[in-house]
Amino acid sequence: MQQILLGAVSLGLLWSIMTLGVYISYRVLDVADLTVEGSITLGASVCARMIVTGNDPVLALAVAFLAGMAPGLITGLLHTKLRIPALLSGILTMIALYSVNLRVMGMANVSMLRMTTAYTIIGRLLGVEKTVSVIILGGVMALSIVAILYWFFGTEIGSAIRATGNNPYMVRAQGVNTDNTIIIGLMLANGLVSLAGGLIAQSQNYADVQMGTGAIVIGLASLIIGEVLFGKRNFFSRLLSMLFGAITYRVIIALVLRLGMPADDLKLFTAITVALALSLPRFKDLRDTIRVSLNGRRSHA
Amino acid sequence: MLNITGLSKVFNPGTINEKLALDDVSLRLKPGDFVTVIGGNGAGKSTLLNCVAGVHRQEMGSIYLDGQRIDRLSEHKRAKYLGRVFQDPLMGTAADMEIQENLALARRRGSVRTLRWGVTGKEKQYFHEMLSSLGLGLEERMSVKVRLLSGGQRQALTLLMAILNTPKLLLLDEHTAALDPKTARKVLELSERFIADMKLTCMMVTHNMRDAIAYGNRLIMMSQGRIILDVNGTDKQQLTVEQLIHLFSSRSGEEVNNDRMLLG
Numbered sequence: 332m333q334q335i336l337l338g339a340v341s342l343g344l345l346w347s348i349m350t351l352g353v354y355i356s357y358r359v360l361d362v363a364d365l366t367v368e369g370s371i372t373l374g375a376s377v378c379a380r381m382i383v384t385g386n387d388p389v390l391a392l393a394v395a396f397l398a399g400m401a402p403g404l405i406t407g408l409l410h411t412k413l414r415i416p417a418l419l420s421g422i423l424t425m426i427a428l429y430s431v432n433l434r435v436m437g438m439a440n441v442s443m444l445r446m447t448t449a450y451t452i453i454g455r456l457l458g459v460e461k462t463v464s465v466i467i468l469g470g471v472m473a474l475s476i477v478a479i480l481y482w483f484f485g486t487e488i489g490s491a492i493r494a495t496g497n498n499p500y501m502v503r504a505q506g507v508n509t510d511n512t513i514i515i516g517l518m519l520a521n522g523l524v525s526l527a528g529g530l531i532a533q534s535q536n537y538a539d540v541q542m543g544t545g546a547i548v549i550g551l552a553s554l555i556i557g558e559v560l561f562g563k564r565n566f567f568s569r570l571l572s573m574l575f576g577a578i579t580y581r582v583i584i585a586l587v588l589r590l591g592m593p594a595d596d597l598k599l600f601t602a603i604t605v606a607l608a609l610s611l612p613r614f615k616d617l618r619d620t621i622r623v624s625l626n627g628r629r630s631h632a
Numbered sequence: 633m634l635n636i637t638g639l640s641k642v643f644n645p646g647t648i649n650e651k652l653a654l655d656d657v658s659l660r661l662k663p664g665d666f667v668t669v670i671g672g673n674g675a676g677k678s679t680l681l682n683c684v685a686g687v688h689r690q691e692m693g694s695i696y697l698d699g700q701r702i703d704r705l706s707e708h709k710r711a712k713y714l715g716r717v718f719q720d721p722l723m724g725t726a727a728d729m730e731i732q733e734n735l736a737l738a739r740r741r742g743s744v745r746t747l748r749w750g751v752t753g754k755e756k757q758y759f760h761e762m763l764s765s766l767g768l769g770l771e772e773r774m775s776v777k778v779r780l781l782s783g784g785q786r787q788a789l790t791l792l793m794a795i796l797n798t799p800k801l802l803l804l805d806e807h808t809a810a811l812d813p814k815t816a817r818k819v820l821e822l823s824e825r826f827i828a829d830m831k832l833t834c835m836m837v838t839h840n841m842r843d844a845i846a847y848g849n850r851l852i853m854m855s856q857g858r859i860i861l862d863v864n865g866t867d868k869q870q871l872t873v874e875q876l877i878h879l880f881s882s883r884s885g886e887e888v889n890n891d892r893m894l895l896g
Contacts, residue, residue: 483747487740490729490750494737497726504685504724505793506711506741 332589337462339585343578344469345530346553350577351476351570352523353550358569359484360516361496365421365547366406369428370399370521372543374528376432379441379538388449392529399525400518402428407514425543432540440539448533465534472530476523477570483519484566492516524550545598552601553577555608633833634661634684634801639693641679641857653679654690655857661801661835666827668844669837670876671854672886677837678719680854681803684835686710698800712742715794715832717807717823721783724790731781731789732774735759738793762792766822784815788822795826802827804836808843820847841873855884 349371356364374395381391402424409420433439453464483489494502495512502509524546532538557576563569584601588594641654654676661667669677682688684695686707695703702710718724725734736751736759756774763771766788770781778786787807794802804823808816824847827834838844844851851868853861853876860883863871880886 485750486747487745487750488747490733490737491745494726494729494733497728498723500718500723501726502737503708504711504714504716505737506708506743507737507745508706508708 334462335585335589336582337466339581340578341462341465341469341534342531343553343581344466344473344574345527345534346549346581347469347473347574347577348476348530349524349527349546350550350553350557350573351473351480352520352527353547353554354570354573355480355516355520355523357551357554359493359496360513360520362410362417362513362517363421363547364406364517364520365418366402366424366428366517366521367421367524367550368543368546369425369432370402370525370543371528371531371546372432372538372540373402373428373435374399374525374530375532375538375542376435376441376528376540377525378529378532379443380435380437382443382446382448382533383441388447388452388533392449392526392533395529396522396526399528400522402525403518403521404514406521407510407517410517411510411513429540436538436540439541440537443533443536443538446536448536449530450534469530469534472526473574477567477574480570481567488512488515545601548598548601548605549580552605552608553580555605556580556583559608559611633663633665633698634659634835635696636660636680636684637694637696639680639683639690639695641676641683641688641690645691652857654683657693657857657859659852659859661833663833664831665850666824666832666834666848667836667850667852668848669835669852669854670839670841670844674856675854676857677854678805679857681805681835681837684801685714685716685803713800715797715799715802717787717790717794717802717804719806719809721786721790721810724793725778725786727779728777730775731763731770731778732756732759734778734789735762735793735796738796741797762796766792782815784811784819787811787815787819791819791823791826795830795832798830798832800833802832802834804834806837806839809839823847841876845871845873845876853880853883855880855886860884 349367353367356362377395377398378388378391381394382388406420406424409415409423410417415423449468450461450464453468454461457464457467459467484493491502491507492512492515495507495509495516499509502512528543553576554573555576556579557572560579561568561572561575563572584597587600592600636657636659639654639657640652643649643651643653657680669680671677679688683690686705690703694701697713702713716724726737732751736755739755759774760771763774768785768788770785770789778789781789791807808819811819820843823836826832834848836848845868849865849868851863851871852859861879
């Protein structure tokens with residue numbers, strides 16, 4: 332059981348970096364960006380290809396981050412310059428990335444078994460086992476990214492990006508090109524998602540062209556769990572709550588699998604969870620309406 | 633200061649909904665002019681302001697501001713010279729950001745945004761001073777999210793944001809229409825005070841004839857995309873609502889059939 336929880340925490344930490352990317356597009360920019368399904372695989376493909384061809388696995392992570400910014404740029408250009416709706420722009424880039432990822436890997440999946448990854452380097456340095464090194468690297472990366480994002484969104488550019496998601500009219504009236512802020516935000520978001528893809532692929536010694544399927548839903552599930560369970564007092568705690576959300580999601584998944592749910596039903600389970608969570612505000616409205624009408628009846632009686 | 637020549641704007645050209653919103657409008661403002669713009673629904677008042685602000689691109693004509701042609705600049709580039717307050721109190725501010733963050737965004741209007749900190753300590757002091765000049769107590773709530781402010785408070789804040797960098801032209805687009813009468817008066821008085829103190833050039837669209845007469849040194853009336861009346865100086869001071877109604881129907885060939893325009 333402890334092993335399962337430890338595994339869930341380590342996986343959660345890696346996916347939390349992806350969740351931070353989703354947070355930027357979905358919450359900060361207010362754009363549902365499906366590009367992430369492709370860019371998470373892009374990061375994995377880049378890392379797999381680079382490791383298989385004998386490159387440094389840490390360098391591979393940096394390249395994965397930079398490579399991931401490209402699909403963000405393209406989705407951003409499609410959406411802002413060509414005025415294609417954000418959802419569709421993301422879908423187009425995601426589909427295009429499927430071919431790109433196949434080209435990067437040269438095949439549908441790549442194994443990195445017994446090859447040097449970022450985790451084996453840490454394992455060797457600190458003399459710890461795999462799961463622990465995943466937790467260490469994932470934890471350090473996730474916390475550093477939270478700190479960097481907190482700084483970035485406090486800067487002039489970062490403030491303008493936050494305001495764009497809030498009220499683009501106002502931002503333009505204050506002299507900011509909202510096309511640019513949207514593009515920068517999407518590039519940052521997809522860079523992080525791609526980096527997460529690289530970290531995940533290295534941790535499982537395996538990259539697969541299908542691994543991004545449903546990633547956006549996992550990201551949203553983690554995001555919502557994080558927000559609901561860990562509050563949203565200020566921006567820093569919101570960012571931090573993405574980490575806890577992603578970990579909690581993995582723990583929940585590990586538990587339901589342990590309780591005997593077939594792994595094949597996982598995506599159905601996740602989708603239903605997210606649908607329920609997203610409809611919470613509506614349920615609250617209904618509850619309030621019912622409460623008010625009941626009270627009304629009582630006072631008339 | 634502002635020089636508009638032969639401005640025309642058509643919405644939905646070539647469709648059944650085609651509408652000539654501005655029909656060969658020319659207007660010249662002197663520095664320090666405070667013009668009120670009045671007219672019925674669909675007269676083209678807001679379209680005129682939006683063409684100046686760059687929300688719409690005109691089909692014909694030119695707009696010069698302080699000697700510089702601005703009608704080909706994108707909206708965010710023109711923003712450097714313009715202060716804007718909108719009819720909808722939600723339009724002018726970012727709701728999920730703090731009062732001071734909103735002011736900081738406005739303070740950087742016209743300058744390149746960098747990776748420097750978004751709100752500095754020195755600015756906070758300055759914002760505190762500016763906010764207390766509104767007399768709404770907002771200076772004690774600078775880190776409060778704008779979402780929690782009332783419509784009037786948001787409009788006053790938007791006004792402050794608009795004048796923060798001393799715009800060459802202040803555009804007020806029915807900025808008190810969504811407020812209750814008492815708050816509307818307060819925001820109008822604030823606007824007038826800022827315009828006088830900072831010697832701003834201003835265009836204020838309004839539905840309210842009384843306000844159009846009471847504020848500013850010049851009044852223009854629009855109908856069907858054209859300027860049908862332009863009153864200045866002492867003529868404007870002596871204007872009455874009755875005269876304005878009379879002028880409106882005689883010049884536009886329409887009756888004033890809009891309560892909102894009469895009473896506001």
